[in-house]
Amino acid sequence: MHNNWKSTLALLMVAATIAGAQVPTSKEDRQQILKFGIETDLLDLVRTLQQEQNKDFIPELAATCRATRNTELKELILGYFLDLKDKSLESDAVEELRHPEKKANSLLLTTVSYLTGIKAASSEEVFVGLMNNKNKTLALASIRALAKIEAKGKVAAILAVYNDAETEPNFKPDIIWALGELKAREAVETLLKEYNDSENAPLLRGSILSALGKIGDNRAWDLVFNALSSDNSDLRAAAVATLASFPGHKELNSALTKALRDGQVNVRLAGAEAAGALKASELTELLMFRVKKDPEPKIRVASVRAISQFPEGDSPVLVLLADRKTDFSVWKESLNQALAKKWSGTLASLKKVLEDENKAKSSVLAPIIAASLIAQKEIYRVLFGLLLQNDAPSSRGTALRAISIGNFREYEPLVRSISLKDSDSGVKTQALGLLKAWGVSQ
Numbered sequence: 001m002h003n004n005w006k007s008t009l010a011l012l013m014v015a016a017t018i019a020g021a022q023v024p025t026s027k028e029d030r031q032q033i034l035k036f037g038i039e040t041d042l043l044d045l046v047r048t049l050q051q052e053q054n055k056d057f058i059p060e061l062a063a064t065c066r067a068t069r070n071t072e073l074k075e076l077i078l079g080y081f082l083d084l085k086d087k088s089l090e091s092d093a094v095e096e097l098r099h100p101e102k103k104a105n106s107l108l109l110t111t112v113s114y115l116t117g118i119k120a121a122s123s124e125e126v127f128v129g130l131m132n133n134k135n136k137t138l139a140l141a142s143i144r145a146l147a148k149i150e151a152k153g154k155v156a157a158i159l160a161v162y163n164d165a166e167t168e169p170n171f172k173p174d175i176i177w178a179l180g181e182l183k184a185r186e187a188v189e190t191l192l193k194e195y196n197d198s199e200n201a202p203l204l205r206g207s208i209l210s211a212l213g214k215i216g217d218n219r220a221w222d223l224v225f226n227a228l229s230s231d232n233s234d235l236r237a238a239a240v241a242t243l244a245s246f247p248g249h250k251e252l253n254s255a256l257t258k259a260l261r262d263g264q265v266n267v268r269l270a271g272a273e274a275a276g277a278l279k280a281s282e283l284t285e286l287l288m289f290r291v292k293k294d295p296e297p298k299i300r301v302a303s304v305r306a307i308s309q310f311p312e313g314d315s316p317v318l319v320l321l322a323d324r325k326t327d328f329s330v331w332k333e334s335l336n337q338a339l340a341k342k343w344s345g346t347l348a349s350l351k352k353v354l355e356d357e358n359k360a361k362s363s364v365l366a367p368i369i370a371a372s373l374i375a376q377k378e379i380y381r382v383l384f385g386l387l388l389q390n391d392a393p394s395s396r397g398t399a400l401r402a403i404s405i406g407n408f409r410e411y412e413p414l415v416r417s418i419s420l421k422d423s424d425s426g427v428k429t430q431a432l433g434l435l436k437a438w439g440v441s442q
Contacts, residue, residue, distance in 0.1 A: 370395045
């Protein structure tokens with residue numbers, strides 16, 4: 001959602017440029033717009049500042065937010081301050097929620113998001129008050145907000161709403177979620193009772209198990225264990241997902257084994273995630289079977305992720321990474337894990353892949369490797385020579401970029417050769433530009 005919003009902003013900026021709109025760039029011009037501009041000018045300016053992540057006008061924008069009656073502008077500024085995690089509008093946002101009457105839900109929810117995003121402890125009381133607000137959308141958002149700002153001291157208030165006969169039944173899942181996020185041990189008895197009273201509501205029972213798992217109270221173990229054999233796959237999956245919260249139980253490995261062989265995708269997925277969280281390395285062989293044979297790509301990927309969390313998980317994952325015939329989704333996850341964990345064998349595995357691709361005149365994986373290595377170019381600098389020899393122009397272009405950023409002068413002979421003979425004109429030009437930057441004549 002956040003990335004889509006950013007993309008939308010970028011498109012708006014492009015559209016404005018095409019239409020001939022002049023976006024002010026000087027600090028003085030921008031200050032003039034903030035002082036004297038009409039609302040459309042202010043909206044355009046705030047969008048530009050947000051895109052730039054510009055912090056130069058925080059006091060002026062805060063004052064604008066306080067003064068304007070334009071809901072769109074208020075929302076935009078609050079969203080911008082949320083992006084920056086800036087607390088300048090904290091007290092104003094709290095005051096906004098104290099008087100929610102006749103205000104648009106979009107503004108109220110944006111205000112809630114801002115306060116939760118900056119984890120404003122000052123908003124706890126107002127959220128408690130809003131849990132019973134006649135605006136049900138705002139009430140639910142407030143319940144979830146208390147969990148997000150980690151208001152552990154308000155568990156009793158949340159439980160009071162949960163136990164109130166006037167509370168709408170469809171609020172229960174959100175309240176249960178909040179209690180789980182807060183790891184509210186004082187809610188365990190209430191949740192256990194609700195579970196026993198909800199025999200015909202498997203989805204609600206699943207929510208309760210998830211919350212009990214987050215709380216990690218052993219009083220819930222019997223419910224979890226019994227739910228592992230439920231006929232309802234959603235409830236089985238919820239039970240499996242909680243297993244990581246109960247380490248030490250002798251039944252864990254057999255439960256995980258059963259889950260990883262379950263016919264339902266959601267149960268196997270929960271099993272793989274729980275196995276990784278528990279670092280159950282004794283299940284490596286079974287998880288490798290899932291990696292190679294499971295019909296669902298997301299299970300194969302989850303199994304790789306689980307194995308990568310084991311103490312000796314680097315060995316099997318690097319074998320998958322070194323084989324360019326590995327299923328692509330599995331190979332890509334293996335690459336992600338290897339680079340994130342900086343395993344010592346990653347370099348050798350990637351070297352083998354690139355050598356094999358170059359020998360086969362293939363360019364399937366090399367461009368992905370090239371793009372992934374930019375952030376760790378010093379560690380993998382010896383691989384850029386292989387990437388410069390790959391068939392894909394994108395591989396060579398990305399390698400040239402990394403060599404330029406890192407100033408890897410050992411590649412000068414290869415760069416010179418590319419500048420003279422490369423089949424792609426863009427890559428050729430890029431190599432010439434690099435040589436020029438190095439002060440090397442043709």
